[in-house]
Amino acid sequence: MSAGRPRVAVVGAAAAGLAAAEGLRRLGWDGEISLVGDEPHPPYDRPPLSKQVLSGAWEPERVALRDPAQIAGLGLDLRLGTRARSYDPVRRMLVLGDDARTELRCAGVIAATGVTPRTLPGAEGVEGVHVLRTLDDALALRRRLAAPGRRLAVVGGGVLGAEAAAVARGLGHDVALVCAGGTVMERVLGAEAGRLLAGLHRDHGVALHTGRAVTGIRAVAGRAVGVVLADGTTVEADDVLLAIGSTPAVDWLRGPGAEAAGLDLSDGLGCDEFCAAAPGLYGAGDVARWYHPVLGRHLRLEHRMNAAEQGLAAARNLLAELDPGRFGERRAFTPVPYFWSDQYDVRIQGYGLLAGADRIEVPVREGDPLRLAALYGTGDRVTGALSIGLAPRQARSLRAVAAAPTPWPEATERLADALAPAAAG
Ligand SMILES: Cc1cc2nc3c(=O)[nH]c(=O)nc-3n(C[C@H](O)[C@H](O)[C@H](O)COP(=O)(O)OP(=O)(O)OC[C@H]3O[C@@H](n4cnc5c(N)ncnc54)[C@H](O)[C@@H]3O)c2cc1C
Structure with a gap:
């Protein structure tokens, strides 16, 4: 790698980050591409985690998004197991690693750091409490569900909780699904479709607790034995899955240059219609909240297809900003949002x-x-x-x-x- 080649860094090595890195190469960027991801795994796909991986139908290798030869073919400066610690959009300086020893000067950065799951106060370190975001999370829960006759309490009736409940029932476990809303997936789908889905789960033997807030984990000797509801009752369980939403991973962007660059980090990385948050800084995937000109509003989507489409759009627009003569005009990102979910x-x-x-x-x-x-x-x-x-x-x-x-x-x-x-x- 020759010194002085301009560098684009893509932070977050999953669906959006990989699409951005591939887009940069495909569109003709011949400078350096640093793809930085804090997980140890090469880019992998998340939707199967709460479906085929959790059920045991797929082995973990199957979720890899590309094979090693394809990744090698991109000629990346691939830094896995490496956390981006900070980025200063004014100096265009990316700092890597917990020891902050590595500094990369960047022509541009694409932020694709996704979201991290929310948990409950007091849940930290309690054995038997799970979240489901990473491959390692899915394998940990799968190991627990490998033994027969478990009792699983799922907290959260959104898409993730509903999918995990369906899989656990499919494996024959006792499943309680606790939803703060009146039905399953109510916030997204509304009451009528939500009621229909609630019926589907009941028909499959899930014990539904709707309109119930969970206030904490009940634990004995550091191990979860259930969840406590707002009325003081306990839903007993051997394992608890917290599927109560997520927070955009933007801490690394809260550095000194954030204010000077006018970053809006109130709900993810605020971007314009071109997915630009500041000159040379673009957002893609779950972390990015961008202005959708056709829909006339800002959106932040936690959908698999959007991650790939926005990764490519961010790559194209960053290149157009860096060298309009070569890469053309920036284009507004105006997808039709799409998600799917499989339950039973x-x-x-x-x-x-x-x-x-x-x-x-x-x-x-x-x-x-x-x-x-x-x-x-x-x-x-x-x-x-x-x-x-x-x-x-x-x-x-x-x-x-x-x-x-x-x-x-x-x-x-x-x-x-x-x-x-x-x-x-
Ligand atoms: C279990 C599960 C099931 C799903 N099922 C569906 C489905 O059926 N249909 C659907 O449409 N969508 C589904 N989704 C949502 C979809 O998977 C996401 O929208 C998509 O994965 C988002 O990709 P992303 O690259 O933006 O973020 P992520 O996949 O979250 O990747 C971000 C990466 O950045 C890393 N990172 C974070 N901070 C840093 C840092 N400071 N430095 C370096 N790396 C960092 C993270 O560890 C992660 O590896 C599901 C999600 C999950 C978790």
Whole structure:
């Protein structure tokens, strides 16, 4: 590696970071690319952790996002097991390692550090309390679920808690799912779809505790024996999974230059429509909150597809900033948000914006087998569409329904077309 080659550093070596590094190379960046990740593993995929890895259907190797030859082919300065300690966007200086010994001068930085799970006060160091974010987290819980007849208390009825509950029931364990909301995934899906999912979990034998806040862990001799609810009762368990949301990993950006560069770190790394947070600093994936000009608002999505798309968009726009003559104009990042979740044998897919809708219409709602199609919107516009258990082609066609805010009558018509028998299959 010759001295003096300009360097782009990508911080966070997972879905968004890998997409950014690959994007930089593919688009023609021939300078140095430092890909820095604090986990020891090469980039791997998270969605299977709460599904195939937890159930034991997949061995850990299968979640690798690329094979070693593909990673080597990118010609990276790959620094795994290395934490970015700080970045000064004014001096463009990245400091690595807990000892802060390594300083890298960067032409640009892409922040792709994701989120870290929230926990409960007093949960730290208690044996049998789990979170589920990393491969190591998934393997630790999987080892516990390998023994038969466990009692698992899942705290949090969001997508992660619901998926883990489904897997643990599939393995035959006793599962209690404690949700602060009135139903499962209520915050994202609203009450009606949430009730349907709650029914699915009940039908599979999950003990649902809805509308219940958990105040702490009950432990004996340093080992969890259950969770304590706000009314003082205890849900007994051998293991507890905390799936109560996450916090964007931006501590390393809170250095001296943050204020001077005008960084907004109030909810992740605040970025403009080009995913730029400051000159030479771009954000991608779960950590990035950027302005979506088509939807007319800031978004921070914790969705797998967004991580990959935004990694590439951030790479392209950073290069365009560094050398517009060579890499062209920056482009606003305007994806149609998309997520999926698998629970039992049901696939849930959301396109566009669902959370925060003030009107939800559910034209298709069938119980057995579970099938639902719904439109979500605010004011006179539809902004999102949801599929639960629809045929794959029908589900995919909902993307067009939610591609941009659309008047209700038009969106309803499009949904009917998407669901017409000819579109099934
Ligand atoms: C168990 C699970 C299941 C999921 N299932 C689905 C699903 O079914 N569908 C869906 O759409 N989405 C799903 N998601 C969400 C999806 O996986 C995420 O949106 C995606 O992984 C985000 O990628 P990312 O690269 O932005 O962040 P991450 O994957 O969180 O990667 C960030 C990386 O940066 C590292 N890092 C953090 N701070 C530093 C630092 N200071 N220095 C160096 N490295 C650092 C982290 O350790 C991590 O390795 C799931 C997530 C989880 C955890």
